[in-house]
Amino acid sequence: MTEYSNPVLSGFHPDPSVCRVGDTFYLASSSFEYFPGIPLHSSTDLVTWNRIGHAIDRPGQVPLHDVNDSGGLYAPTLRHHDGLFYLACTVVGGEHPGSFYLTATDAAGPWSEPVWLDDAQGIDPTIHFADGKAWWAGCRPAASPEWEQQTEIWLRELDLDAGTLVGEEHVLWTGALRGAVWSEGPHLFDHDGWVYLVTAEGGTERNHAVSIARSRSVTGPFEGCPRNPILTHRHLGEDFPVQNVGHADLVEAEDGSWWALVLGVRSLDGFHVLGRETFLTPVAWQDGWPVLNPGVGRLSETGSTPWPGGTPRPATLHDDFTASTALGAHWLSIRGPADFVDSGGDGLVLLSTDTDLSGDGTPAFLGMRLRDPEMRASMRVAPPKHATAGLALRQSAAFHLRLELSMDEHGWRADAIAHENGVDSVVGTVLGDLDPANGDMTLAAELHGLEVRFSITVGADTHTVAEADARILSSERAGGFVGTLVGPFVAGGLGAAVTVRSFHYRPGLS
Structure with a gap:
């Protein structure tokens, strides 16, 4: 057993995306204008995260030289399939904005040169493997918005041999709640015959939240969880010490347990200076839907995972x-x-x-x-x-x-x-x-x-x-x-x- 204190990855590590290979978990997070970009961590207990490298670590691999502050590399998705790691990401701003993916046989690298998808609109792409195919989903402004800042999650098949999107486009989701802004950060995963779509919602500030939908097919239609949002701290008031909770990715451990990595901020008198950090919470399945931190309903300050602890990084x-x-x-x-x-x-x-x-x-x-x-x-x-x-x-x-x-x-x-x-x-x-x-x-x-x-x-x-x-x-x-x-x-x-x-x-x- 390993005890933990949230956050499990402290400092500026937003938009966590997690996958598992064997008994090892791998985590990617956003890095925006900083180089090297997209830090990668590994862990065997979901608590002790060791930095193993960066996906963007070579000059010219992805152009960042003219992106704005808080532009650059947004919200990656990390997945593993048939012996390869796949990382999908977006560059916002600069001379070459757009979405791309990289591959590597080892999450520590080296990572490939980017494959750019010129017709992949919007931000926050994800990659998913189902029915013998690769699928690509992203977030963009809704084509026919019912309210300001309404977005939609769209999906197309990805031809990995050609490095292009092919086939029909499917709009999967426009938000769990009416009036919800910025349904974004989509991640797709499978469980018990269903395809689940987990998204962030409400903007990455005080109204941030985690919502989820499911379908029998990756192309939809998706139905929302009746308990949406399944995690948020926006109802706890401005004095609560952890705020802005959202943008989750879920992962199944080798023992069959489920866990979520989410972003949040440690707030003091309404301000946070460390940035958005990565927090951990257990997940239970009830009536075909995930319940995050059952019995508590919010992120806990402390907890434990069932595996032996790794070697923590030095505090000093x-x-x-x-x-x-x-x-x-x-x-x-x-x-x-x-x-x-x-x-x-x-x-x-x-x-x-x-x-x-x-x-x-x-x-x-x-x-x-x-x-x-x-x-x-x-x-x-x-x-x-x-x-x-x-x-x-x-x-x-x-x-x-x-x-x-x-x-x-x-x-x-x-x-x-x-x-x-x-x-x-x-x-x-x-x-x-x-x-x-x-x-x-x-x-x-x-x-x-x-x-x-x-x-x-x-x-x-x-x-x-x-x-x-x-x-x-x-x-x-x-x-x-x-x-x-x-x-x-x-x-x-x-x-x-x-x-x-x-x-x-x-x-x-x-």
């Missing part, structure tokens, strides 16, 4: 770049590979690009997912010359917090900056004399609920620079679909650089 992370400049899989860059990283020197060298954190393109920023409501992130750097370097908490180009360090002939300067709706506000400044004996400097950010405290350590002295409002990082304030990333950056024009000696992340503030 430490990268010593003086020992190795290889980037771990937890590091992400924006819209493309981190070509601005140079492994030369005694540490990780970040070279400024032609854009900064407030611009488009790929700024010289490396970020890892913020995954704890209380945490401390710190980095030790060599004093930057002819550059502005620092530690940033990024939600988007228009909404982020950063601690900037700069040098001149008089000494050093640390500025804490809140960048909200595209405008910089300096919320605190500390100045210091230049002393060669001080050597490296440590920049730190501590998150406590809805407050971020920035500090700088020079020699033996630690200076608090400012306390900043973390609500700037929330989706409620900033919009968008991503969570917060934390990590080093450098700016100051081409040729500017900073050497990062180490980076440390730990949950809690003790």
Whole structure:
């Protein structure tokens, strides 16, 4: 038995899609504008998830260089059939928007080049195998909407040999409830002679929900569950600590038990800064319909699965770049590979690009997912010359917090900056004399609920620079679909650089 605390995959891991091969479960989630894209995890207990790779991990595999913030890779579906993994996804925005699928013999990769389906309309595609055929379903605005933002789930056969959609199109579903908006994120699965269609509904905010329908045929007609929605937290009020629950995928374990992975957010005073995370709940079958977390009717804070526990990932992370400049899989860059990283020197060298954190393109920023409501992130750097370097908490180009360090002939300067709706506000400044004996400097950010405290350590002295409002990082304030990333950056024009000696992340503030 393995006990768990929700979420089981913390930090920005939205839109979970799960499948099982033997006794191993595999999970894919959205990554939007970040690279590498579509993180993949495996688990034998549905609790301990180990990152095994990314589906999009090569330059040019899927173009992301010009997608907007919260554009890019949306809502993948992961399935396994006849020895192959299949991953369906959508690129939103940029020069090559549209839907595609990849294949791999191993979920850890390598994954194939994308097969683009030019006539696959909309977003959130899924792939399903039935009756000796492959089927493709997606979400798009309803052709004849009865209300604003009504969508429809459509389906066509997928010819895997030709890599094209063929045959008649079928509209499967337009939402469980009258007036329901954004019936999306479809997943199809089989159980007891029925084909089930599970969808998200209500938009991925406070009204998010999970609904389900079934049919004897993959092409329909589908009937809705009389208990729809089968999971939501929208009726629990704005003060409930887990909100925005929806976008589920269901999976049968080897022992015949059923489980659902769903997204949700941990909310504090109506704001969440970590992004949409992955939660787990058991499923029971009653009268031919799934009941999620029977007897409770909502996500539980804790639970257990019947299998032995795996090896959990360390809560604390430490990268010593003086020992190795290889980037771990937890590091992400924006819209493309981190070509601005140079492994030369005694540490990780970040070279400024032609854009900064407030611009488009790929700024010289490396970020890892913020995954704890209380945490401390710190980095030790060599004093930057002819550059502005620092530690940033990024939600988007228009909404982020950063601690900037700069040098001149008089000494050093640390500025804490809140960048909200595209405008910089300096919320605190500390100045210091230049002393060669001080050597490296440590920049730190501590998150406590809805407050971020920035500090700088020079020699033996630690200076608090400012306390900043973390609500700037929330989706409620900033919009968008991503969570917060934390990590080093450098700016100051081409040729500017900073050497990062180490980076440390730990949950809690003790």
